[in-house]
Amino acid sequence: MTARSYVTKIFGKAPVRPIQQHMEKVVLCVCELEPFFKAVVEGDWSRAREIQHAIGSLENEADEIKRDIRLHLPKSVFMPVSRVDLLEMLRIQDMVANKAKDIAGLMVGREMEMPASIADDMIEYASRSIEATRQAGTAINELDELFESGFRGAEVKLVESMIRRLDEIEKHNDQQQVKLRTSLFAIEDDLNPVKVVFLYLVIDWVGHIADLAQRVGSRLEYLLAR
Amino acid sequence: MDFATTYLVLACVFGLCMAWGIGANDVANAMATSVGSRALTIRQAVLIAAVFEFLGAFLAGGEVTATIRKGIIDVALVADQPELLAIGMLASLLAAALWLLAASSRGWPVSTTHTIVGAIVGFAIAGIGFEAVEWGRIGTIVSSWVVSPLLAGTIGFLLFLSVQRLILITSEPFQNAKRYVPFYIFLVGFFVALVTLLKGLKHLGLGFTTTQSYLLAFGVGLTLAVIGKVFVNRIRLDPVLDKQFHFANVERVFGVLMIFTACAMAFAHGSNDVANAVGPVAAVISLVQSGGSVGREAALSFWILLLGGGGIVIGLLTYGTRVMTTVGNNITELTPSRGFAATLAAAATVVLASGTGLPISTTHTLVGAVLGVGMARGISALNLNVVRNIFMSWVITLPAGAILAIVFFYLFKAFLT
Numbered sequence: 038m039t040a041r042s043y044v045t046k047i048f049g050k051a052p053v054r055p056i057q058q059h060m061e062k063v064v065l066c067v068c069e070l071e072p073f074f075k076a077v078v079e080g081d082w083s084r085a086r087e088i089q090h091a092i093g094s095l096e097n098e099a100d101e102i103k104r105d106i107r108l109h110l111p112k113s114v115f116m117p118v119s120r121v122d123l124l125e126m127l128r129i130q131d132m133v134a135n136k137a138k139d140i141a142g143l144m145v146g147r148e149m150e151m152p153a154s155i156a157d158d159m160i161e162y163a164s165r166s167i168e169a170t171r172q173a174g175t176a177i178n179e180l181d182e183l184f185e186s187g188f189r190g191a192e193v194k195l196v197e198s199m200i201r202r203l204d205e206i207e208k209h210n211d212q213q214q215v216k217l218r219t220s221l222f223a224i225e226d227d228l229n230p231v232k233v234v235f236l237y238l239v240i241d242w243v244g245h246i247a248d249l250a251q252r253v254g255s256r257l258e259y260l261l262a263r
Numbered sequence: 264m265d266f267a268t269t270y271l272v273l274a275c276v277f278g279l280c281m282a283w284g285i286g287a288n289d290v291a292n293a294m295a296t297s298v299g300s301r302a303l304t305i306r307q308a309v310l311i312a313a314v315f316e317f318l319g320a321f322l323a324g325g326e327v328t329a330t331i332r333k334g335i336i337d338v339a340l341v342a343d344q345p346e347l348l349a350i351g352m353l354a355s356l357l358a359a360a361l362w363l364l365a366a367s368s369r370g371w372p373v374s375t376t377h378t379i380v381g382a383i384v385g386f387a388i389a390g391i392g393f394e395a396v397e398w399g400r401i402g403t404i405v406s407s408w409v410v411s412p413l414l415a416g417t418i419g420f421l422l423f424l425s426v427q428r429l430i431l432i433t434s435e436p437f438q439n440a441k442r443y444v445p446f447y448i449f450l451v452g453f454f455v456a457l458v459t460l461l462k463g464l465k466h467l468g469l470g471f472t473t474t475q476s477y478l479l480a481f482g483v484g485l486t487l488a489v490i491g492k493v494f495v496n497r498i499r500l501d502p503v504l505d506k507q508f509h510f511a512n513v514e515r516v517f518g519v520l521m522i523f524t525a526c527a528m529a530f531a532h533g534s535n536d537v538a539n540a541v542g543p544v545a546a547v548i549s550l551v552q553s554g555g556s557v558g559r560e561a562a563l564s565f566w567i568l569l570l571g572g573g574g575i576v577i578g579l580l581t582y583g584t585r586v587m588t589t590v591g592n593n594i595t596e597l598t599p600s601r602g603f604a605a606t607l608a609a610a611a612t613v614v615l616a617s618g619t620g621l622p623i624s625t626t627h628t629l630v631g632a633v634l635g636v637g638m639a640r641g642i643s644a645l646n647l648n649v650v651r652n653i654f655m656s657w658v659i660t661l662p663a664g665a666i667l668a669i670v671f672f673y674l675f676k677a678f679l680t
Contacts, residue, residue: 043292043370043371043372043626043649043652044292044295044296044590044626044629044630044633045295045299045589045590045593045594046370046646046649046652047630047633047634047645047646047649048299048593048594048595048596048597048633048642048644048645048646049643049644049645049646050595050596050644051595051596051643051644052643052644053596053643110644111646113646113647113648114644114645114646114647115637115644115645115646115647116643116644116645117637117640117641117642117643181508182508182509182510184643185431185508185509185510185598185600186427186431186432186510187423187427187431187432187639187640187641188640189427189431189432190427190431190432190433191432191433191434192432192509
């Protein structure tokens with residue numbers, strides 16, 4: 038006689054903790070961009086490469102968690118929130134880390150120099166995107182409390198205010214992007230055209246990180262809607 | 264009857280086997296939500312189960328035992344052949360015990376109750392005749408198998424909604440938990456005591472009037488609530504715990520409540536599942552004691568319920584602890600606030616059924632209660648295919664119990680008459 042009880046089988050593997058762990062990895066991964074951009078500005082490519090590897094392995098760890106969550110969430114599972122909404126949120130969380138990896142990969146691969154006149158703005162701009170991701174992480178960290186309170190009451194209000202804050206950060210990030218593009222436009226004639234094109238691309242991608250972080254927040258709002 | 268002593272010994276041996284099987288496996292199912300929410304350690308759960316399964320069987324198991332003993336078969340038809348009834352009951356018991364053993368070793372969601380009822384109906388049709396089965400009564404029993412999970416689900420749904428409204432979604436969940444949890448404890452004590460007093464104690468010769476029962480039950484509820492209040496007040500807010508998970512301290516308060524509901528659940532399980540396991544034993548023993556007169560109303564000897572209760576405790580201590588440990592490790596996401604709502608809903612339904620003399624499946628009722636809490640957005644992930652498996656187990660268990668009982672019936676008939 039083996040020791041088994043079928044009442045246990047009714048309790049599915051809840052994806053709440055793993056989704057939070059995934060987001061923690063994503064935040065760690067994106068946070069690496071801060072020292073990364075500093076290294077790029079200083080032209081310290083061995084340091085930049087090191088950080089790129091760290092970003093890569095954090096992104097891999099997040100991928101592992103994502104795969105595990107998907108495997109354990111069959112269609113027959115019943116949850117207080119839509120399974121599709123939850124998986125979509127996870128997918129966007131994952132895209133944030135992917136974007137960070139792409140940025141690091143591109144910049145290291147091309148050893149992209151940062152023109153001195155936009156360097157400070159660039160670091161500031163990147164740290165806005167990082168802040169947006171952090172804020173999304175803070176909101177996702179409330180997921181277990183949301184499940185506990187059954188997506189009602191005081192907890193919902195708390196998360197809604199976190200998402201509003203996230204929207205503000207993203208808006209701020211947008212404004213900085215405009216400013217940064219203008220500065221780059223002013224000096225672009227003095228730079229190598231190919232390098233300029235890629236600088237625009239990096240600006241674009243760093244902005245994407247904040248956009249995606251905001252989308253994580255709006256996906257979380259989908260879960261709150263009843 | 265020629266083989267009176269043989270019948271008696273076999274009945275006790277098979278009955279003990281059955282009770283052992285229930286203690287070894289089924290109790291862990293009944294205690295799954297209590298152990299799974301980590302409000303109790305395995306050791307505490309085993310202790311609670313041992314004491315309250317026994318009490319449930321002894322104090323509130325009489326009605327269900329009576330149903331199994333004489334409610335399913337029209338005994339008047341076999342008045343001239345009492346040994347047919349005796350070997351039929353023995354065959355049913357053995358069939359149920361073996362089927363249960365086979366099924367639980369494979370983790371199938373079978374129920375003791377369904378097996379026993381299937382077995383008795385099977386032997387009655389084959390050994391006595393189609394008309395010997397009290398089909399009306401069977402109809403009631405079978406519909407109670409559908410109603411009990413639904414009722415438990417509804418109660419679980421409402422209980423959890425009340426927990427949510429009164430405690431979880433408020434701005435001060437910890438204070439509110441401390442305020443309301445003693446009230447829930449009162450509810451547990453009051454309800455279980457009331458049903459037991461109103462319906463269960465007849466066979467012990469303790470008859471109370473309705474008013475006395477209500478007053479006594481109120482007293483029991485109040486006493487438990489006061490004890491619970493003392494424990495709840497000892498819980499101090501631990502800010503470190505709340506950093507990780509804001510509701511950690513709230514759940515500690517529910518942990519106190521969970522101890523009481525776990526007791527109620529073990530009591531309920533004892534009153535129903537143990538009772539229907541010893542029902543056939545009671546039937547055989549009353550036949551033998553009355554010297555083979557089928558119709559006579561033999562009082563249910565309370566030592567039969569002792570036998571059942573004792574068997575369960577042995578099963579629990581020899582094997583059930585291990586099953587319970589696995590259960591505890593396999594349920595990872597159940598918090599006491601949910602575990603309490605599901606367990607109390609199931610316990611209340613089962614106790615009610617026991618009082619009415621309806622043999623139902625404790626485990627299926629518990630599954631219904633868990634689903635009810637899930638419908639109230641209480642549980643983070645449920646596997647709904649378990650529900651399909653339960654329907655499958657009904658379809659398989661009833662004929663399996665019946666066929667096995669028929670086989671053993673003819674075997675016993677060949678050797679024992």
